[in-house]
Amino acid sequence: MAATENAEWKAVCEKFRLAQELSDVESKKDPENNPFRSKYKARDLLKEIRCSLKKNECEEVDVSNEADRESGQMVDEGLENDAGKACAGDSPAGLRSARLAVLEYHLGVNHIETEELSAGEQHLMSCRKLIDKCTTTRENVSLYIQARNQLGILWAGRDEIEKAQGFLEIAESMYLLYMKEDGQPPMDLEDFFVPEGEDSSQQEKTRRFEMAYTHTLYYLAQVYKNLQQYERAGQYCHTTLQRQLEYKQFVPLEWAINAATLSQYYITKACFMEARHCLAASSVIATLAGEIPSEAAAKESEAESERREELLQKRAEIARCWIKYCLNLLQDAKKLLEDNIGELDLDRQDELKRARRNDEEDKEKGRKSAIIFGSSDTFDSICSLEEKVSSVFPLDFDEARAIFLVGQSYVAQAKEYFAMDGHVTDHIEILQDHSALFKILAFFEQDLERRCKMHKRRVDMLEPICNDLNAQYYLLICRQLQFELAETYYEMMDLKLAVAERLDQLDVHTIKKFNYLCSSSMKYYQMFLDSIRSPEGKFPEKLEDDVLRPALVAKFRIARLQSKLISSDLPTQLENLTLSLESYKFVVQYCEENPEARQAVETELELSEEMVSLLPLKINRIKSKMVTTT
Incomplete structure (x- = not known):
């Protein structure tokens, strides 16, 4: 009789092993037009094992797969009656209950992997009921954690993040409690279906248990990220990565x-x-x-x-x-x-250098x-x-x-x-x-000249791209490049201006270079402003929030650049200052008509208002000179 029972149990174990192989290995070879073929075969085997363990309640194997898949009603109500009667390790009934819970777990995962989420949830909940009334032991702690991991993944996939958080945090607490009170390598899920004497080594049990907990931490990191608890998410992600290396549970590129x-x-x-x-x-x-x-x-x-x-x-x-x-x-x-x-x-700079000498090395x-x-x-x-x-x-x-x-x-x-x-x-x-x-x-x-050369490197790398890029397809990128080039030329102009102020007299080459920088900066600021115009070429009466400050800053900078152009010709000076005044007036007028814009360009507006009052005086002096010379 014992030999017969032993043979029957070996057959059950072989069936379970085959189900695992179908699910984990053979399923990767399934054709695109039948992607779950091996998963369905594995499910049939798991159901057969479940029924063989419940001989008194299941007289024949249910092979009506299509009906099951359509209805999703995979929970055997009889299983729930076993919950809490006995716990794994307490008695043969307890071991049988634990094995049924393992099968419910694998059936739940199987349904989830075949995109039958409701049925998968029912199996996982059935697994919970079979073990939740038991104390945490070496026999059930791994199953307890893995079932909650799967429920956490399931609810996260449904965007029920807080519900997922609850399952995963319970799994985490259970691991910590078990390690504090026992800490010995617990029984792995596969150990429930192996012939006597062939269960996993202590080292393998530890590895699989720690892998399950690493998954808990990984999923919690994702949950906390979705809940915008970024500091906790970072901590859990770091711990996950540490553990993956420690237990050699990683794919190099993914890690x-x-x-x-x-x-x-x-x-x-x-x-x-x-x-x-x-x-x-x-x-x-x-x-x-x-x-x-x-x-x-x-x-x-x-x-x-x-x-x-x-x-x-x-x-x-x-x-x-x-x-x-x-x-x-x-x-x-x-x-x-x-x-x-x-x-x-x-x-x-000196203050920070002194502070570093005092404590930075020890801190690091x-x-x-x-x-x-x-x-x-x-x-x-x-x-x-x-x-x-x-x-x-x-x-x-x-x-x-x-x-x-x-x-x-x-x-x-x-x-x-x-x-x-x-x-x-x-x-x-x-x-x-x-x-x-x-x-x-x-x-x-x-060194101002060397700084200018560094900015020139920026121009050299960005200008060809900006000029070649099709604004119809890459409008946002073109705007970014135009504005950055305008700012870069503007910075170079300021540096050249600072250098020029140290000289007694400007030579022709310096003046030409300075004017070139001013004109180039204005050109790219104007290109940016033109990109905001409607297809008919009209500038918007009200600027969108994303271009409000850049557009007003561009107008302000154009005004300043126009006034900085160097020329000995009075009519040219008059024209430059007149154009400068128009741009300053644009900034002032826009903020008068749109008071909410004042805060975005507070400094530029203040200077623009000042220049609107001062430039007319300068323009009139040039006009007077022109009259005198004629």
Whole structure:
């Protein structure tokens, strides 16, 4: 009799193993016109096992699949009567109840994976009822956590985020409670259906249990992000990544992209050491995905072509995250160091340098121990990469330049994949970041001529793109480039003006260069303003919020530039000042007619009002001179 029972149990176990193989392995080979074929076969096997365990309540196997799939009524009401009668490990009835709960869990997952969410939910809820009245034991804790993970995913997919949060936070609490009160490797779900003596090793049980909890943390990170609890989301994402490395439960490229994405959160919090660590780990782990196939290999094999494309793309995306790191580190340093007119405050610079000498090194060492990624295999590589770029604010040109050069090297990497041919928007965004790197570096440079040359580099990289781009298809990008070029020429004009003020007399070449900068800036400001016009060429009476400040600033800057043009010819001077006055009047009049706009351009409006009263006097003096000379 015992031998017969043992043979029957082995048959049940083999059926369960086959169901798992169909679901996890064979389903990946299913044809597109029947994508769930293997999942349905696995479901049939699970139902057969369930009925064989409930011989007294199920006399024959229900093979009416189509009816079940249409109705979604997959819950065996008889199962609920077993809930709470006995818990796994207490008795044969308890073990039978736990096994039924495992089957309900797998049936629930099966239905969810075949897009039958209501039926899937019913099976998972049935699983809950079978184990919820039991105390948490080694036999049921893993099932308890995984069932709630699946319910959390289910409700998150329905945009019921708070309901998903409830299931997942209970799963988290259960793990922590179990580890505090017991902590031994618990029984895995697969262990319920293996022949006697063939259950998993303690090490394998631990690995699977920790993997289930890692999934809990991962899903909670997504939930907190959706609830806009970004700090908690960041913490859970970081812990998830740590655990994936610790238990070797990761796909290299996927892990690398997640770590790089997390770095961008840390950047928003000005946690640059954490951001750098995430990026260094991301770059190192990405290399575990292997070498990038050559172009020749990609041409010969479709699989190699797809692999090459994926590796190039992901590594380029990581490079873009490095660019943002360098750019934001420089920008935040600039905010610390600039005075009220946007120039380098030398007193503030000295103060920050003294403060750094006193405590920065100790602070960095203390924080670093809390955020380590990597194993013994990767730790040295991560540390080595971190050492190539600072995580503290640069306080002078040399420190800023070191960060700039790292950012520029990643610009070159990102542009290799995100080329203009095929990736227009991405390519231009990378160029804009490169331009921004030069702009911030110029802030740290005290030599005005060298600063001007850095801005010239910005013009050289953006102007050809701006002139070639079709505004009909890329209007927003064209506006961004036009405004940035206008501002860049404007900054160069101000620098040349500052240089000119140191000279006793301006030569013809200097005047020509200065006027060229003024005219170029005005040209791009006017192109930006013209892009706002209607198809009939009419300028809007009321500006949209997204262009309100840029448009009024453009008008104000054109007014100033027009008045700065240098000419010895009185009629030309008169014309320039008259055009300047018209632009100043436009700003004043618009704000009078639209009082809500005053706040957007408070400083520019004040100066415009002043110039509207002063310029007529200057214009009249020139007119008087013209009369006198004639």
